[in-house]
Structures are given as C-alpha cells and as structure tokens.
Amino acid sequence: MRISKRNSGSAATAALLSLIIVVLVVATVYVFASNLPWAVRPAPITSVGAEIDHQYGLTLAVAGTVFILSQLGLAFAVFKFRDHGQKAHFTRGSNTLEAIWTTATIVLFLGLGLMGHKAWAEVRFTPAAPDAIQVEVTGNQFVFNFRYPGPDGKFGKLDPKQISASTGNPLGIDANDPAGKDDIVVPTLTVPVNHEVNLLIRSQDVIHNFYVRELRIQQDAMPGMVIPLHFTANTIGQYEVVCTQLCGLGHSRMHSYLNVVSDADYDAFLKQQAAGQ
Amino acid sequence: MSSHAHTGGSTVHAPMAEPSGFIRKYIFSVDHKVIGIQYFLLALTAVVIGIVLSLLMRFHLVWPNATLPFVSGGQMSQEQYLALVTMHGTIMVFFVLTTAPQGGFGNYFLPIQIGAPDMAFPRLNMLSFWVTFLAFVCIIAAFVVPGGAPISGWTGYTPLSGLGEISGPGEGWGQTLWIVSISLFCLASLLGALNFIATTIDLRAPGMSLMRMPLTVWGWFVTAILGLLAFGVLLAGGILLLLDRSAGTSFFIPAGLVVNDQLQPHSGGSPLLWQHLFWFFGHPEVYIAILPGMGVASHVLSTFARKPVYGYRAMAYAICAIGFLGFMVWGHHMFVSGMSPYSGFAFSVLTMSIGVPSAIKTFNWLGTLWGGKIQFKTPMLFALGFVSLFVSGGLSGLFLAQPAVDNMLHATYYVVAHFHLVMGVAAIFGIFAATYFWFPKMFGRMMNEPLGKIHFWFTFVGAYCIFMPMHFIGIAGGIRRYADASAVGFLAHLQPVHQFMTIAAFITGAAQLFFLFNFFYSLKFGPKASKNPWNATTLEWDTDSPPPMDNFGGHYPSVYRGPYEFSVPGAGDDFIPQWLEPSQVARAK
Numbered sequence: 001m002r003i004s005k006r007n008s009g010s011a012a013t014a015a016l017l018s019l020i021i022v023v024l025v026v027a028t029v030y031v032f033a034s035n036l037p038w039a040v041r042p043a044p045i046t047s048v049g050a051e052i053d054h055q056y057g058l059t060l061a062v063a064g065t066v067f068i069l070s071q072l073g074l075a076f077a078v079f080k081f082r083d084h085g086q087k088a089h090f091t092r093g094s095n096t097l098e099a100i101w102t103t104a105t106i107v108l109f110l111g112l113g114l115m116g117h118k119a120w121a122e123v124r125f126t127p128a129a130p131d132a133i134q135v136e137v138t139g140n141q142f143v144f145n146f147r148y149p150g151p152d153g154k155f156g157k158l159d160p161k162q163i164s165a166s167t168g169n170p171l172g173i174d175a176n177d178p179a180g181k182d183d184i185v186v187p188t189l190t191v192p193v194n195h196e197v198n199l200l201i202r203s204q205d206v207i208h209n210f211y212v213r214e215l216r217i218q219q220d221a222m223p224g225m226v227i228p229l230h231f232t233a234n235t236i237g238q239y240e241v242v243c244t245q246l247c248g249l250g251h252s253r254m255h256s257y258l259n260v261v262s263d264a265d266y267d268a269f270l271k272q273q274a275a276g277q
Numbered sequence: 278m279s280s281h282a283h284t285g286g287s288t289v290h291a292p293m294a295e296p297s298g299f300i301r302k303y304i305f306s307v308d309h310k311v312i313g314i315q316y317f318l319l320a321l322t323a324v325v326i327g328i329v330l331s332l333l334m335r336f337h338l339v340w341p342n343a344t345l346p347f348v349s350g351g352q353m354s355q356e357q358y359l360a361l362v363t364m365h366g367t368i369m370v371f372f373v374l375t376t377a378p379q380g381g382f383g384n385y386f387l388p389i390q391i392g393a394p395d396m397a398f399p400r401l402n403m404l405s406f407w408v409t410f411l412a413f414v415c416i417i418a419a420f421v422v423p424g425g426a427p428i429s430g431w432t433g434y435t436p437l438s439g440l441g442e443i444s445g446p447g448e449g450w451g452q453t454l455w456i457v458s459i460s461l462f463c464l465a466s467l468l469g470a471l472n473f474i475a476t477t478i479d480l481r482a483p484g485m486s487l488m489r490m491p492l493t494v495w496g497w498f499v500t501a502i503l504g505l506l507a508f509g510v511l512l513a514g515g516i517l518l519l520l521d522r523s524a525g526t527s528f529f530i531p532a533g534l535v536v537n538d539q540l541q542p543h544s545g546g547s548p549l550l551w552q553h554l555f556w557f558f559g560h561p562e563v564y565i566a567i568l569p570g571m572g573v574a575s576h577v578l579s580t581f582a583r584k585p586v587y588g589y590r591a592m593a594y595a596i597c598a599i600g601f602l603g604f605m606v607w608g609h610h611m612f613v614s615g616m617s618p619y620s621g622f623a624f625s626v627l628t629m630s631i632g633v634p635s636a637i638k639t640f641n642w643l644g645t646l647w648g649g650k651i652q653f654k655t656p657m658l659f660a661l662g663f664v665s666l667f668v669s670g671g672l673s674g675l676f677l678a679q680p681a682v683d684n685m686l687h688a689t690y691y692v693v694a695h696f697h698l699v700m701g702v703a704a705i706f707g708i709f710a711a712t713y714f715w716f717p718k719m720f721g722r723m724m725n726e727p728l729g730k731i732h733f734w735f736t737f738v739g740a741y742c743i744f745m746p747m748h749f750i751g752i753a754g755g756i757r758r759y760a761d762a763s764a765v766g767f768l769a770h771l772q773p774v775h776q777f778m779t780i781a782a783f784i785t786g787a788a789q790l791f792f793l794f795n796f797f798y799s800l801k802f803g804p805k806a807s808k809n810p811w812n813a814t815t816l817e818w819d820t821d822s823p824p825p826m827d828n829f830g831g832h833y834p835s836v837y838r839g840p841y842e843f844s845v846p847g848a849g850d851d852f853i854p855q856w857l858e859p860s861q862v863a864r865a866k
Contacts, residue, residue, distance in 0.1 A: 010651070013653040013730070014651070014653060017653075017658065017661065020738060024665075024741055024745070028745060036749075037753075038749060038750055038770055038771050038774050042767075051681075052684060055679065055682055056676065056685070059675055060676075063673070063676070066636075066668075071668060074664060078646070081646055081648060081649045081651050083651055083653075086650055088583040088650040088843065088844035089584070089648030089649070089844075090585070090843075090845060091584070092587070092588075093585075093589065093590075093641070093644060097588075098637070098640075101637065102637055105632065105637070106633050109675065112629065112675065113625055113629035113679060117622055120621065120679070120680045120684075121618075121622075124618030141536065141537075160534070160535050163540075204535050205440075205444070205534050206536075207548060211688070213767065216684055217684055218613045218687050218688065220614045220615055222548060222614060222615040223548055224531025224532070224548065225615050242756060242765055244687070244756050245434075246429065246434070248428065248444060248445040249354075251759065251760070252355065252764060253761070
C-alpha cells in the first residue's frame, strides 16, 4: 500500500485557508455595502450617467453573487474535504451538471451584456440634437483647450502651421478665415445646465482623454479624428476634467474644470469672453 | 535526434549520448529540459527586476518627495515613474508571464508528459531561447541608453511612441530598443509555438490520444496555437512602428500633428491601426499567460484531491473555447478610443461569452475538490489560491466587458486591479504551483514544505491586500499611470489606501525571499526526491528525478488510460499511472 496517511496538520491548514477566504468575502461585501468615501464615486449629473450606474449596480449584483457563492464554496470544500483519513469519492463528472451551469452562465452573462447595451447606445449611437451647444475640445501636451464658435455660430478653420501658444493662438485658428475671428478659446469648459452639449474632441499631438467622473464618460482624443460626444448636465456645479490616456511626462498634470452654470451665468460668460476677444 | 518510430510497448533503445562539454551541455544545449530551465531562470531574473520596479512605483506613489540614493537628482521625476510603469509591464508580461509557464515549464514537461524524447525541433528550440535572451538584453539596455527607458507604457500607443525624442524623455533610443526587444521576442515565440504544436501533434507516445493528454499539455498546446497566430501580428506592428520612427513612413501617424510647436512630417496614418494590431496580439496574450496556469491548477488540484479532474472533456473543450474566443474580443480594450460604437457592442457580446468557458472551468475545479481527500502540500495551496484569485479577478471583467460601464472604469485602478489579479497574480500562482510541484522532478530534490507554506500565506494574503482595495479606488475614480496625484482634487482622499497597498506590497515582495531561499537552498540541500514523490499519474513520474538526457532512459512509455485515475474503485492504490499495463494494476484486497 502506498497510500500515506498525511493528515497531520491538514486540519489547521484547511481551517486557516478557509478562514482567509471567508474574511476576504466579508471584507469585500462590507466595503461595497458601507459606501466608504474611498470606494464610491460621486453622484452622476446626467440621466445617462444614472442609467450607467443602474447597469453597474445590476452587474455588481450578478458578479457579487457569483463571487460570494464560489469563494464560500471553495472555503467550504477546502475545510470539509481535507484529508482526515477518508476515501476520496470517485467521479469523473456529470454531463447534466455541465449542461446546467453552461446554460446558466450563458443566460446570465449574455443577458447582462445585452441589457447594458441601452446605456451605451444612448451615449454613442444617437448623435446630438441639431440645436445642441457645440464646443470643441483639444488636447495637447499637457493642457485642454475649449473653443466656442462665438456669435456667428461657426468655428474658424484650423491651420497647424499657425499654432503658436506664445502668441495666443494655441489651436492655430486660421487668421485668414473670418469665421475664426470671434471664436472663443478658454482653458475651462463652461456649459449651461439642462442644455444638450456636443463636444467635438480632438488632439494636436498624442492621444489624450477627456474624463469627467460625474458624467460617467471617458473619450479618447485621437489624433487625426474629431470625435463627437454629447451630454446634458442636470446639476449646477464645478467638476474636474482629467486626462486618462498616458500622454507623456506631464500626464498627471493635465487637468481642467467643467463648470455647469445657470442660463444667465452662461450668457454672462459668453458676453464677457466675446468682449475679451 | 532519434526518430520516434516504434509500434507500441516498451522499445529499448541505446541511451542518447549526452554532450560532454560544459557549453554544449548547459549553454547552447538542444535538450528541452536544459532549455526549459534556461527559460525558467530567465523568467526568475526578470520577475525579480519586475517586482523591484513595482515596489519603486508603489514607493513613489506614497512618498513622491522622498530622496532616493540611486536616482539622479535625488527625487524620482514624472518621466522616471512612467519609465517604471512601461518597463514593469513589459518585463512582466513578456519575460515572466509568457516566458515561465510556456517557455519554462512547457518546454520541460510537454515532451515528457506525452512520452517524447525531446521537442520535434531541438535546434529550433535552442534558437528560440537565445533570441528571447537577446530580446531581454535589449529591454534591459533601454535603462542605460541616453534618455532612459521609454514612457509610453507596455502598450506603446502611437503617436507617443512613434514620434521620437520630441514627444518625451525615453522616446528616443529607449523606445527604439523597446520595439526591437518586442519584435525579437515575437520572433522567438513564433519559433517556439511551431515547435510545441509539431511536438504535440507528432511525438505522442502510443496510446496517448488527445483525450488522454494531461490538461497541462492541453494548456500548452492551445497556448502555442494562440502564440502562432498572435505574435506574428505584433511582429508586423513592431516593424511598421520602427519604420515610422526611423524611415519616415506614417503607418500610425496622421497629418498635422504639432509637438512642441513643431509640425511633424507625417501624414496618412492612424493611431487606431496600432491599437488594433497591438490588441489583436494583446488580448490572446492574456490567455497565453493564463492557460498554462489553468492546466497546472487542474493537474495539481486533481493530484492532491486524489480525484479525477471533474469533467475532463469539458475542461479540454473550455481551453479550446477560450483560445478561440480569445481572438475575437480584442476591441474591448478600445471602447473609449473612438472606434465605431457598433463594433463596441459586438466586442462586448463576444467578451461576455468568454466568461462562459471561464465559469465552466471554475465550476469543474470546485467539482474536482468536492468529495476529495485534500492534501495541503505547497503546490496544492498555490493551486487553490489560483482558483480563488482567478474568480476574484475574472468577475471584475464582467464590468469592463460592457462599454457603458467601462466608460467610467476605463483607465482607472479598477482595470489595474482586474488584470493584475486575473493575469498577473493568478498566473504567478500557477507558476508557483508548477515550481513546487515539479521541482523534485527537475532537480531531484524536494523543496522545504514549511518555508513553502509560509511563502504561500504571505503571498496569498498580501496579493489580496494589494489588489482588492485597488478595485475600490478605481471605482472612486483613481486614475492609473499618474506619477503624481497632487494636481487632481478628487485623488487626495485615496492616498491612505495607496499607503496601505504600498505597505502590503513591500511585505509581499519581501516574502518572496522565502521562495528564493527555499529554491536555491533545496537545489543543494533538499532531501533526495524519489521517482514519484506525489503519487501522481502522468508520464513525467515514470522516469528518474531528474530525467536522463532522452527522458525515459532508453525505454519509451506506452499509455493505457487517461491522466487522472485517482481513487478508482476496486484498485489497490489510490492512483493508477498512465504507463501501467492493465495487468499490473494492483487490485484492492
């Protein structure tokens, strides 16, 4: 007989491993359930953001249930079936069980994925309404610039050869294009509350990203492309805009603000900027 | 090498002559076992460097203003931090997670587990290793060239990586060396993949049908197929990127870019093209890192639970399904890139479906344990840890696979936590399980059990302490690849969590010394290992520890049954090896 009786110490090892896994599950559930400040995101300021949160919650319910059941199942099996001199139960598996859990995961995972499609479609499939406020967002190493078309409602042409941050033309607005004369270029993004805004996101050099946590939106600024992104903010306030795409040595300093203001404040902002041009 | 033409039974051959010179035996060896150990030692060197780089990063995140003795200027700069980010990722993904499980253990054990005397192409095998070694020399050289190591991340996104020095420090020589290194690595891995596939198809012992192969062999075999199809694409991408940098082409760079007020002389390229090429390789690469670990986990769980792998066929099919689907999900890395949102939807559905074979594997691992007689040897502890970590790390993928939810989590520490748990730590646990399990066979001595267990406890708890909190700060908006959190208001309150993770990282990193000591001490002083110290069933346990040059000492094994015949009712022993003729199987008294 070559079966060795190696059960000394196995109860302690089994108990410790099971305990660690149980503590892991309890701690994880606790942090998710108790909304500790370092584990939560701020409330969304768009209806789409709320929908994304809803889908996130649904995913958390599914993933959380699977997490708890499989980790506790593992902890249970580790302790219960430790070597204490018993004989292992011989089985090669069960086709019925394989079929059941394959079908169950297909339904669960694909169902979840298809449900999440709605929030995605609202952000990305449908374009902004024609009367949305247009703002161009340009990333370059390591600042954001926001351009408004001014009173004429038209953006001036851009010419990369005329870019010169030192002479006040960081975007290279073509001096020969009359539509560009009244364009407003500012380092922070100001938008009126409850109006749809259509951002036209672009980059001058490398890839950057426009991310506002409260919008629940990230969008790369991809060189060579102008990528539209629309949202309607419903809460007045100031929110941080950050770059989340590694863009070079100053990446972590690339930062700006989104100001969501009342209609009156927005008009005042435009007037003040127009006067300054 | 000798041909493997025999008809069955144990044919006795003259033992293969062993080369006598040191160089032919240990340096330029064509023996797959020596090459396996060379890959393993390369990965061991790389992982030590990779861990040190990660500890430096963790240190900087918490104490950015500390004066460091070996940093020029005393304090680590933003670009030095980003160089660490790039080099840590590159070294770990390529030279550890690809090199150790496949190049190391695959090379050593695939031929033996299928009963072959060597790889199909031993010289090609030697070439693969030495090209990989050259690639490693290139990547390490990037630290010392003018400008230092590149700062564009392990993904090397263009245009940052394509424009040269003007786009940032390290983007000159350092980035060029990075591309050369990755391209060489791709070439070596292509050769290795060919060899693994040919060996598995052609050199199996009589009776070793596909459905009798150990799941480790399934893992290596499917990984090789992934490697064959994926590395070629990155190789092409690497060559094009090199041309963009040095020959004035514009595959990945569009017109009109202005860097530092200078108009760049490029036009007509697309940065998205690089991302597609990179991730067409990059996502299968995740499975290249984890599939061998899945094989090892199944193998070790079955051996130490003294039970057959639950649902063996389902497990083999799941490995194939993961390999197949793994090629159709790369776009989930690009949900926010500006790629068509309809593609985003398609990639999302495909990505959710890859969760299905992953879940099947998890259920079957639990099924293997259920009703078992679990022996908690160190390899078993690491295999159990693998299952726990794979579940934790895999489930966060359900969030990231949905483009809408990914919109808020993309590029945060949530992603870092996800892939570290599932492809980093879980894969490393697979490597540790394999090391503790096969060390006796490879080196003829046992590793120390108490030290192994201490190593496990620290590493298991430590890995969770580092990476579970990381999910939460990601949800709170903590952004990855930031050298400095001070410019962003909402990052300040995450700093105490960073502190906790950094302390956990240093303790976990220090605990790896238990492993290193155990490894090198046992090489010399470990108790001698018998042929089959774990009472295991597959062919590597049918030969001496360590095996002779031709693996089975002049006889070739035949295979009579599946790989996991444990606790078979009516049998005298609780394991029936694959090589035992039916008439020799002991009956229960």
